[in-house]
Amino acid sequence: MAPALLGCVLAHETADGLVAVELTEVEAYTGATDPASHAYRGMTGRNAIMFGPPGHAYVYFTYGMHFCVNVVCQPAGTASAVLLRAGRVVAGEPLARRRRAARRAADVRDVGVDAAAGVTGEVTADVPAADITAADVTAAGASAVRTARDLARGPARLCQALAITRAQNGADFCVPASPLRLLPGPGTPSVDGTPSVDGTPSVDGTARDDIAADDARRRQVPPAISAGPRVGVTAAAEVAWRFWLTGDPTVSAYRLHKRRAR
DNA sequence: AGCCAGATGTCCT
DNA sequence: GGACATCTGGCTA
Numbered sequence A: 001m002a003p004a005l006l007g008c009v010l011a012h013e014t015a016d017g018l019v020a021v022e023l024t025e026v027e028a029y030t031g032a033t034d035p036a037s038h039a040y041r042g043m044t045g046r047n048a049i050m051f052g053p054p055g056h057a058y059v060y061f062t063y064g065m066h067f068c069v070n071v072v073c074q075p076a077g078t079a080s081a082v083l084l085r086a087g088r089v090v091a092g093e094p095l096a097r098r099r100r101a102a103r104r105a106a107d108v109r110d111v112g113v114d115a116a117a118g119v120t121g122e123v124t125a126d127v128p129a130a131d132i133t134a135a136d137v138t139a140a141g142a143s144a145v146r147t148a149r150d151l152a153r154g155p156a157r158l159c160q161a162l163a164i165t166r167a168q169n170g171a172d173f174c175v176p177a178s179p180l181r182l183l184p185g186p187g188t189p190s191v192d193g194t195p196s197v198d199g200t201p202s203v204d205g206t207a208r209d210d211i212a213a214d215d216a217r218r219r220q221v222p223p224a225i226s227a228g229p230r231v232g233v234t235a236a237a238e239v240a241w242r243f244w245l246t247g248d249p250t251v252s253a254y255r256l257h258k259r260r261a262r
Numbered sequence B: 001a002g003c004c005a006g007a008t009g010t011c012c013t
Numbered sequence C: 001g002g003a004c005a006t007c008t009g010g011c012t013a
Helices: A093-110 A114-118 A134-139 A155-162 A209-220
Strands: A009-014 A017-029 A057-062 A066-072 A081-091 A180-183 A225-228 A242-245
Touching (some): A009 A081, A009 A155, A066 A155, A081 A093, A081 A155, A081 A242
Antiparallel strands (some): A009 A017, A009 A180, A057 A066, A066 A081
């Protein structure tokens, strides 16, 4: 299921508008046989959704501040899920950018940087990085999201960009009327390996050059899929169940898990 | 590339 | 009561 989800489009429509991402990175967790899975030790209040029917969202809260979303993949009774780790924004980029910038400004304010108070609405989306001075960065809240690639690059960033929280835990990805939907995308291979042409969503006009160039490339060459160890897990750290679109700039950086000192 | 803080839910002893 | 987490962003070197 995990590599099959690459190239599919995850869309979430809220009162603020629609944001959609093409999935570029995922991780598989098999449940009862997988020491890294939340379901490894059986059902609990948190992981109950994973034991339910497939096609639903399992959302969990971690590190005291982040949400991550999984797709439940096995029939009811068998816990198994695919973590959605990263994607490229293909619709609603301005809204995604506002959500990410708002989160960053809040973080900065919380640690007492007054400059963050001035951050509102759009950030420096079209300013070349070289033109941004250190003072500008500080004035903008030290950390405005400046590149399209980072909007959903990482599981918690993806949830921020799509406004996925605990409220979406258990949501059905496969109901056409649902605000949260999972759809075939431009990079979704057909059964014989030929990329599908139908149903290609239009990219709204604000995509950055690096993303646009990569979009153009992937329309000509079917994206290759790479596999490697999962990020941030201690148990079963060697299992290569992380899958991503080879060379895609929106794939997150690999980080070895580090245990926190007391 | 590596180290660190942040902030809280979850699950174990 | 306590360890740790399917993470991110800022900093140092």
